[in-house]
Each structure stands twice: as structure tokens, then as C-alpha cells.
Amino acid sequence: MWAQKPHTAEAAGSLLAIRNAPCEQDLTIVCRTPHVRDKHLSRWENEGWVGVKDRDVLRCLAAEMKTRTGQTLFLVDERGDMQELKQANARANNACDTSQAGTIPVPILPGYELPGVKLANIRQRIVYHAIREWKNAERKKRESMEERVADITADVLHDYDRAVDPENIWLSAHTKDIALNTRNFIWRMMHDSFRLGRKWEDIPRCEDFGVCELCGAEETIQHILLECKHPGQEQVWAEAKALWAKTGLPWRATTLGGILACGLATFPNRNGKLNVAKQWLFRILVSEAAGLIWKIRCERVMEPENPIPDPEAVRNRFFAVINVQLDIDRVLAKRSPKEALASLDPGLVLETWTAVVTCGADVLPKNWLREPRVLVGTTRHNRPNGQNR
Numbered sequence: 001m002w003a004q005k006p007h008t009a010e011a012a013g014s015l016l017a018i019r020n021a022p023c024e025q026d027l028t029i030v031c032r033t034p035h036v037r038d039k040h041l042s043r044w045e046n047e048g049w050v051g052v053k054d055r056d057v058l059r060c061l062a063a064e065m066k067t068r069t070g071q072t073l074f075l076v077d078e079r080g081d082m083q084e085l086k087q088a089n090a091r092a093n094n095a096c097d098t099s100q101a102g103t104i105p106v107p108i109l110p111g112y113e114l115p116g117v118k119l120a121n122i123r124q125r126i127v128y129h130a131i132r133e134w135k136n137a138e139r140k141k142r143e144s145m146e147e148r149v150a151d152i153t154a155d156v157l158h159d160y161d162r163a164v165d166p167e168n169i170w171l172s173a174h175t176k177d178i179a180l181n182t183r184n185f186i187w188r189m190m191h192d193s194f195r196l197g198r199k200w201e202d203i204p205r206c207e208d209f210g211v212c213e214l215c216g217a218e219e220t221i222q223h224i225l226l227e228c229k230h231p232g233q234e235q236v237w238a239e240a241k242a243l244w245a246k247t248g249l250p251w252r253a254t255t256l257g258g259i260l261a262c263g264l265a266t267f268p269n270r271n272g273k274l275n276v277a278k279q280w281l282f283r284i285l286v287s288e289a290a291g292l293i294w295k296i297r298c299e300r301v302m303e304p305e306n307p308i309p310d311p312e313a314v315r316n317r318f319f320a321v322i323n324v325q326l327d328i329d330r331v332l333a334k335r336s337p338k339e340a341l342a343s344l345d346p347g348l349v350l351e352t353w354t355a356v357v358t359c360g361a362d363v364l365p366k367n368w369l370r371e372p373r374v375l376v377g378t379t380r381h382n383r384p385n386g387q388n389r
Contacts, residue, residue: 011054012104015061018068026071041065048117050130056106063112144192152190155257160265172263177283179325182291186260189221196220222256224297225290232296235314240289243322243376246355247278253286262286277351288321319377326353326376333369 010031021027041062049055065072117130149166156164173187188194197218200210212219214230225233241251249267253259265286267278296314299306309317329352335343346369357364359374368374 008054008057011057011061014074015057015064015106016104018061018064018072022070023067024069026073027068028073028075030075030077032077045114046118047122047126048115048130050117050126050133057104059113060106060108063108066112067109142192145190148190148192152257152261155255156261156264159252159255159258160261162264162266164261164264168264169261172261175263175283177280178263178287179291182287185291185294186287189260192221194221196224225256225259225293228297230297230300231308231311232300232314233293235311236289236293236296236318239315239318239377240285243356244282244285247281249278249282252282259286259290262290277348280348281352281356284322284325288325289318292318292321315377319375322376326357326374329353330369330374 014029014031017029018027041058044052044055044058045062049059052058117126149169152169153164153166156162156169169190173183173190175183178186197210197220200206200208203209210219211217212223212228212230215223215228217223217227219228227233244251252265253262258265262283265279265282267275267282269275296309296317300308329344329349332342332344333346333349335341337343346367349369350367353376354364354368356376357368357374358376359365359368359371364374365371
């Protein structure tokens with residue numbers, strides 16, 4: 001299965017065009033990106049295709065070009081002014097919206113492949129990457145991690161209707177839409193590196209640690225985030241879904257893989273373009289909710305002497321972590337892009353948070369970034385004034 005990316009589609013389309021055209025006919029291939037170019041193919045072949053994405057289809061493409069007697073030209077139209085290219089882009093966008101990822105056979109004709117790296121004019125960087133790739137190929141894969149990634153792939157297809165590859169999943173754990181500490185938590189969950197469930201069975205006198213004391217079920221990350229009856233899990237997700245309901249869009253993170261790979265969630269507008277503000281808010285709500293549930297669970301297990309948090313305390317903690325993200329975005333939005341420090345587009349911040357914030361005033365100002373008392377989740381359980389508090 002290939003990733004649904006523009007450069008992958010252009011490489012596959014170029015391969016099919018060369019296969020279907022007569023060998024003696026001159027052929028001109030127009031692309032939007034310079035990823036597929038004859039000079040690139042020659043250089044990548046000399047470097048042994050080290051570090052090249054889509055190397056399987058590109059290697060086959062280079063071999064197919066060698067069998068042709070006609071001239072093959074690659075033109076780059078980055079603006080997409082050609083009418084035929086616009087039609088191809090429209091069909092490609094429609095194909096990306098489907099959950100079915102296609103593939104084509106990429107056998108290389110005998111005698112047309114040059115294996116290995118060409119030693120003439122080789123660079124140290126290529127040698128270094130080649131050694132890394134050879135070592136990674138010999139490295140034994142962790143079965144638990146491979147199973148987790150496979151489950152996440154299936155869950156992303158179910159929740160977000162997207163066919164993705166493992167590379168997309170790992171990159172989603174590093175999206176900057178999610179806080180750094182939460183990214184680390186998601187990355188470790190994807191690696192299945194926490195000691196949970198059956199991992200306690202091999203430690204003497206610790207076998208009971210792998211079982212949930214309230215539910216009696218194996219304490220896996222699936223159980224902790226979605227199934228446990230301890231206070232915290234249901235309340236946090238209920239508040240997150242209630243906030244998201246204000247946007248008018250459906251809640252889509254219904255599986256464990258959908259939660260861990262929330263960085264892959266996208267929400268297109270009516271015109272087909274991505275709604276960056278909505279996907280940003282969704283990723284914040286899902287990731288922070290999952291991180292808070294994990295923290296509450298760890299506090300309960302590691303500090304059993306502390307009282308169990310009531311639903312109101314859990315609710316307040318959830319809104320506290322969301323308001324921290326809101327405050328960070330407000331500070332970054334107030335900075336000028338000309339400053340050396342990081343900044344955010346004020347319009348994007350307003351579009352992201354306006355649906356879920358409230359203000360101390362009766363009416364939320366149009367530009368509330370510099371207004372005081374703008375918070376998330378303060379409309380209920382207001383504290384009474386004066387002696388009645």
C-alpha cells in the first residue's frame with residue numbers, strides 16, 4: 001500500500017504513462033513537483049536509491065525509461081496553469097478522499113537495474129545513510145510495536161477514512177499542533193513501551209499490577225483510555241465531546257488508534273480545502289484529554305493514599321489543561337511575525353478557539369485575544385457573589 005501523496009501519485013502516474021505509450025513514441029510528462037525528473041532519477045540510481053521516498057516505483061520508472069527508444073521529457077508546471085493538469089489534479093484530489101489506497105506492480109525488467117552504490121564521486125552523506133539503512137534492515141522488529149502500528153492503521157481508516165502508511169503514523173506523533181509532553185506520551189504509546197497488562201506477569205509478586213482493581217480486566221492502554229470505570233475516563237471524554245459539539249462537526253476519535261493518531265485528523269471545508277483551525281482544535285482536545293486520563297490513572301496507582309477525584313475536580317482539571325493551550329496560543333498570536341521569537345497567525349487562533357471560549361462580558365468581542373477573562377469552560381457552576389458564595 002502506498003501513501004496518498006502528490007509525489008507518490010506523480011511517480012505512479014508517470015510509470016503508467018510510460019508503460020502504456022509505444023516505446024518509439026516521444027513522450028512529454030508534466031508534473032506539479034520536481035520530484036520526478038530525469039536528472040533526479042539518474043543521480044538517485046548512482047547513489048543506490050539511498051534515502052529516496054517511493055524508491056520502489058521510481059526504480060521501476062528508471063528501468064522502464066531505459067527500454068524506450070523515443071524521447072522522454074519531464075516538464076514542471078508548479079502553478080498548474082495547464083488545463084489538462086488541472087483536470088488531473090481534480091481527479092487526484094477526489095482519489096485522496098477515498099479510503100482505498102491503490103497500488104500497481106513494480107517489477108524491474110532483467111538487465112535494466114543497477115544495484116548498489118556507484119563508488120565514483122560518492123559523498124560521505126550517502127555512505128552514512130546507506131549504512132544506516134542496511135543496519136535498520138537487519139534490526140529485529142518488535143512484534144508488539146508492529147501490532148500496535150497495524151491496529152492504528154486500521155483505526156485511522158475507520159475513524160478518519162484515510163489509508164495511511166507507518167511513516168504517516170509516526171510523523172503524526174510529532175505534529176506541532178500537540179503539546180510537547182503529550183507528543184512524548186503518544187510516541188511511547190505507539191511504541192507500546194509502558195509496563196501495562198501482561199508485562200507484569202514475569203515479575204514475581206507483581207502479577208496483580210496488570211489487572212484493573214475495579215473492572216477486573218487486563219489494564220491495557222485500550223482499557224485505560226476507553227473502557228475503565230474509574231473516575232476520570234468518562235468525564236474527560238464527555239467534556240471534550242461537549243466542547244467539540246460547539247463546532248457543529250461530528251466527533252471522530254472513537255478508537256484507540258484514532259486517539260493516538262489524532263494528528264492525522266483532517267476536516268475539509270465545503271470547497272474541498274482543509275479547515276486548519278478545526279483540525280487544530282480537534283487535535284488539541286483529543287491529545288490533551290488522553291494525556292489527562294493517563295495522568296489521573298498514574299496518580300491513582302502510584303499514590304493510592306490520595307482521595308479519588310470527584311467528577312467536578314476531573315472537569316476542572318480538563319478545562320485547566322485546555323486553557324493552558326489557549327493561553328499559549330494567545331501569547332504567540334500577540335507577537336509580531338517580524339520578531340525573532342515564535343508567533344502565530346492571530347486570524348487562525350481566533351478561528352480555532354472562538355467556538356469554545358467564553359468571556360466575562362455578555363457578548364464575546366470580535367477580537368478577544370487581548371481581552372481579560374476569556375477562558376474555556378466557565379459557563380457552568382459559576383461561583384456566587386458576596387456572602388452567598
